[in-house]
Amino acid sequence: MRRIRNLMKTPEGMAGFGILATLILVALFAPVLSPGDPLRIAGDPLLAPFVDPAFPLGTDRLGRDVLAGIIHGTRTSLAVGIAAAIAAIAIGLCVGLAAGFAGGLVEEALMRVIDAFQIVPSFLLALAFVSVIGASVPVVVLAIALGAWADPARLTRAQVLSIRERDYVAAARVIGMHPVEIAWKEILPNALPPVLALSAIIVAAAILTEAALSFLGLGDPNIVTWGSMIAEGRNVLRSSPSLSIFPGIALVVTVIGVYLLSEGFGKTLAGSEA
Amino acid sequence: MLLDIANLSKRFSSGGRDVAALNDVSLTLPPGETLGLVGASGSGKSTLARILLRLTSADAGSIRFEGKDWLALSGAELRRRRAKMQMVFQDVLGAFNPRATVASVLGDPLRIHDIVPKVERPREIATLLERVGLPASYASRSIREVSGGQRQRIAIARAIATRPSLIVLDEAVSALDVSIRGKILELLVELQQERGIACLFVSHDLAVLRAVSHRIAVMEAGRLVEIASARQVIENPQSSAARALIAAVPRLVTGMPERPHHDV
Ligand SMILES: Nc1ncnc2c1ncn2[C@@H]1O[C@H](COP(=O)(O)OP(=O)(O)O)[C@@H](O)[C@H]1O
Ligand SMILES: [Mg+2]
Numbered sequence: 131m132r133r134i135r136n137l138m139k140t141p142e143g144m145a146g147f148g149i150l151a152t153l154i155l156v157a158l159f160a161p162v163l164s165p166g167d168p169l170r171i172a173g174d175p176l177l178a179p180f181v182d183p184a185f186p187l188g189t190d191r192l193g194r195d196v197l198a199g200i201i202h203g204t205r206t207s208l209a210v211g212i213a214a215a216i217a218a219i220a221i222g223l224c225v226g227l228a229a230g231f232a233g234g235l236v237e238e239a240l241m242r243v244i245d246a247f248q249i250v251p252s253f254l255l256a257l258a259f260v261s262v263i264g265a266s267v268p269v270v271v272l273a274i275a276l277g278a279w280a281d282p283a284r285l286t287r288a289q290v291l292s293i294r295e296r297d298y299v300a301a302a303r304v305i306g307m308h309p310v311e312i313a314w315k316e317i318l319p320n321a322l323p324p325v326l327a328l329s330a331i332i333v334a335a336a337i338l339t340e341a342a343l344s345f346l347g348l349g350d351p352n353i354v355t356w357g358s359m360i361a362e363g364r365n366v367l368r369s370s371p372s373l374s375i376f377p378g379i380a381l382v383v384t385v386i387g388v389y390l391l392s393e394g395f396g397k398t399l400a401g402s403e404a
Numbered sequence: 405m406l407l408d409i410a411n412l413s414k415r416f417s418s419g420g421r422d423v424a425a426l427n428d429v430s431l432t433l434p435p436g437e438t439l440g441l442v443g444a445s446g447s448g449k450s451t452l453a454r455i456l457l458r459l460t461s462a463d464a465g466s467i468r469f470e471g472k473d474w475l476a477l478s479g480a481e482l483r484r485r486r487a488k489m490q491m492v493f494q495d496v497l498g499a500f501n502p503r504a505t506v507a508s509v510l511g512d513p514l515r516i517h518d519i520v521p522k523v524e525r526p527r528e529i530a531t532l533l534e535r536v537g538l539p540a541s542y543a544s545r546s547i548r549e550v551s552g553g554q555r556q557r558i559a560i561a562r563a564i565a566t567r568p569s570l571i572v573l574d575e576a577v578s579a580l581d582v583s584i585r586g587k588i589l590e591l592l593v594e595l596q597q598e599r600g601i602a603c604l605f606v607s608h609d610l611a612v613l614r615a616v617s618h619r620i621a622v623m624e625a626g627r628l629v630e631i632a633s634a635r636q637v638i639e640n641p642q643s644s645a646a647r648a649l650i651a652a653v654p655r656l657v658t659g660m661p662e663r664p665h666h667d668v
Contacts, residue, residue, distance in 0.1 A: 297498040300459050304491045305513040305566065306483035316501050 136398040143394020149387030157204040168198040168354045179372045190362060190373050200380050203356040206349075207337050207384060210271055214336035215329045217275035219282050223325065226286025230294070230321075231313060241287075244280045252277025256339055260348045267350050270343060274336045282325050282332070289321035327399055330392025334385045341381055356381050405468070406569060406602050407433040407456075412465030414451055425451040427626040429465070435569060438596060438603040440613030440634065442649055443623030449606045452623075453574045456604070457491050458482060470569065487517045487566035494575035496555040500547045506533070506558055507543040513565040532561040536591060553584035557591070564595060574606045589615050611653045614638055622646045 137143035156163065166172075172185070172195040179188040179196070187196040229240040247255075252274075259273035293299065294317060302312045343349050344357025351358075356377035363373025414426040425448045433439050443449050454460040456467065458474075467474040470488060477485060493499035500509060510529045514520060520528045530540035536557040542550065550558065556576065563571050573592070577585045593616055596603055607613050613620055613634065620637040622630040624645035630637060641647045 297493045297495050298501045298504075300454075300457075301491070301493060301499050301562070302501075302512070303459060304457050304486060304489075305562070306486040306516050307512065308483065308516075319503055320501070 133398060137391075137394050140394040140397045142390045143398065146387050146390030146392070146394055149383060150391055153204055153208060153384055153387065156201055157208050160201045160205050164195070164198040164201045166198070168202040169194060172198070176366070176370055178370075179376070187376050188370070188372060190359075190370075191366060196359070196373065196376055199354045199359050200356070200377055202354050203359060203377060203380065204384075206267075206353055206355045207340060207381070210267065210274070210340040211333045211337035211384075211388075213271045214274035214278065214340070215332040217271060218278035218332050218336075219325065219329050221275060221279035222282025222284075223286050223322075225279070226283040226325075227290060227313075227318070227321075229283070230287040230290025237287075240283075244283050247276070247280040248284075250277075252335075253339055253342060256343060257346070257348065260343060265343075265348050265350050267353070270340060270349060273343075274339045277339070278332050278335060282328050285328060286321060286325050289324060290317055293317050293320050323399055327392065327395050330388050330395065334388040334392075337381070337384055337388070405432045406435040406470060407604075408468040409452075409456075410466050410468075412452070412455065412467070413463050414448075414455060414460070415463055416451075424626045426455070426462070426465075429623075429626075429628045431621055431628060431631060433570070433602055433604065436596070436600040436602055437619065438593075438605055438617050440617030440620040441604060441606045441623065442608065442610055442613055442620055443645065444649070445608055446625075447623040447645075448626040449608075449623055450574055451626075453491070453572050453604065453606050456572055457489065458486070484517070487513075488568050489570045489572070490563035490566060490568040492556070492559045492563050492571065492573040492576040494579055496552045496559070496579055499559055500555065502548060504547045505543070506545050506547060506550065509547060509558055509562055510543070510565055513562060517566050519566060528565075532565055533558075535564070535595075536561045537587075553580055553588065556580060556584075556588055560588075560591065560595070564599070564601070567599075568601060570602045570604065572604045572606070575608070576605070577612060578607065578609065585612070586615075592616060608649075609653065610638065610649050622649070 137147065171193040173182070173189050173193050175189055175191050175193040177185050177189040180186065181188070185195050185197065187200065189195055190199075225240055225244065229237045229244075255277040256270075256273040259276060260269055263269050299312060299316050302316050307316075340349065340355065341357035341360070344355040345361045347358075347361065349355050349358055359377040360374045363370065363377070367374060409432070410430045412426050412429045413424070416423045416425050429448075429452060431439070441449050441452065451460065455462045458477075462475065472485070507526070507529055510532055511525055514525050514528055515522075526543070529543050533540050533542055538554060538557055542554075547555065547558070559576075577588050580588060589612065592603070595601065603616070605613060605616055610620075617634045619631060620634045621628055622637065622643055622645050624643070629643040629645050630641070632642075637646055638650060641650055
């Protein structure tokens with residue numbers, strides 16, 4: 131709670147928090163804000179935006195409500211982004227902790243695996259993964275996480291190595307604390323915050339990757355996503371640019387919101403350590 | 405002898421540089437005595453302290469502590485016997501987990517060594533706090549809300565919590581204001597006399613050591629070059645290292661009151 135209050139003191143944090151809170155509310159209440167299947171044909175095709183009050187953002191080539199698509203697309207983007215970030219951080223933490231605590235050959239081997247994953251461009255990895263296994267939300271989440279866990283793993287290991295040398299860890303050994311308790315109570319909680327601070331960046335990247343996959347037709351075809359809406363609008367980009375522009379704006383606003391929040395967190399983190 | 409260090413050696417090699425941090429160091433410490441360990445920065449004092457506390461391994465040599473081969477202990481047996489040898493660190497910020505509360509700092513050693521039954525732990529924590537001159541109400545504070553001098557008092561309380569027979573203090577007052585320093589030294593001498601705890605008091609400052617030590621050992625570049633009673637080392641130094649350290653403290657010989665003599 132105190133961290134959130136500190137966060138609200140920075141302008142970035144406040145703006146990011148505001149944007150994301152709004153988006154999360156939209157995602158949660160999507161069925162209320164826009165009842166029914168967003169992929170159903172709701173009216174005449176290619177209605178212009180800001181003309182018909184029933185379709186404030188117009189309709190696409192098939193007569194689907196653009197606003198409904200954007201509202202429901204918020205769900206997909208946030209859910210995939212957050213789930214992928216949680217998966218990436220979880221994998222990264224496990225591998226990083228294992229490398230940091232094990233040392234020796236295990237550490238060497240894990241570091242080479244991390245290197246390998248960092249060298250392969252994460253989007254290519256996701257692309258290959260999804261096209262081989264098939265497009266569904268869990269596969270997309272896993273595909274994105276596979277390309278994103280290496281950074282948190284590397285940072286976790288660096289944190290463990292540095293905190294292990296602190297005096298308070300020596301003090302814990304001196305009072306006879308068990309190594310497992312030292313790892314769990316002394317090292318882990320202090321190693322976590324900078325790694326968790328990475329999560330915002332990972333969420334933003336994951337949202338963009340998901341949109342890019344959907345744009346290429348590799349998203350889950352049964353749900354509406356901003357990426358697939360942009361791809362769909364591309365066919366009539368000259369006559370109805372708004373079909374691509376609105377989901378594009380939604381994407382940009384979301385990513386900016388996440389970045390602002392992470393900036394705010396970064397500042398409060400730096401402030402609390404000083 | 406409580407502690408018997410024989411022929412201890414330790415080399416560090418980092419970045420192609422090879423340093424003999426400890427070179428064939430031997431010394432003994434009877435129960436209840438305070439031995440001051442003095443030397444210029446980099447002379448190997450902290451290395452000796454860390455090897456003693458089993459935080460670093462030695463290359464060669466042996467340590468007998470309470471009659472046992474201290475370097476041969478490991479695992480659960482070592483953790484159990486660690487209760488008898490405690491340490492106070494120099495860095496009053498770094499020596500505590502930033503998430504700890506005063507109660508958890510003092511409660512951990514009590515719990516690990518089962519010093520008092522669980523229900524009596526809060527009372528024991530209060531007693532420890534009062535013993536080092538802090539109000540018992542400090543127990544609920546976060547360690548971050550406590551000043552430097554008070555943290556060092558808590559560090560001392562943590563060190564005496566397990567009822568040790570030896571406390572190693574590495575530059576324990578060097579980071580403190582001069583005004584606080586005297587009070588902490590007084591507290592240490594008091595505790596040491598009251599409980600008969602032996603102390604290895606590491607410092608680069610002879611004035612500090614003179615106030616607390618029965619004997620003083622002088623280190624230079626990893627070697628122990630002189631060891632004698634505090635008065636002898638200060639009034640009649642035999643080594644050039646001791647003379648240089650004395651010269652660094654103006655009015656040392658006449659300036660400070662000597663530690664009250666008592667039987668050890
Ligand atoms: N972990 C380490 N790695 C490499 N060299 C070290 C390490 N610890 C100490 N040393 C070296 O050992 C020597 C003695 O250091 P130290 O015991 O810290 O001295 P003091 O406490 O007397 O200032 C120094 O030259 C120091 O650079
Ligand atoms: Mg030192």
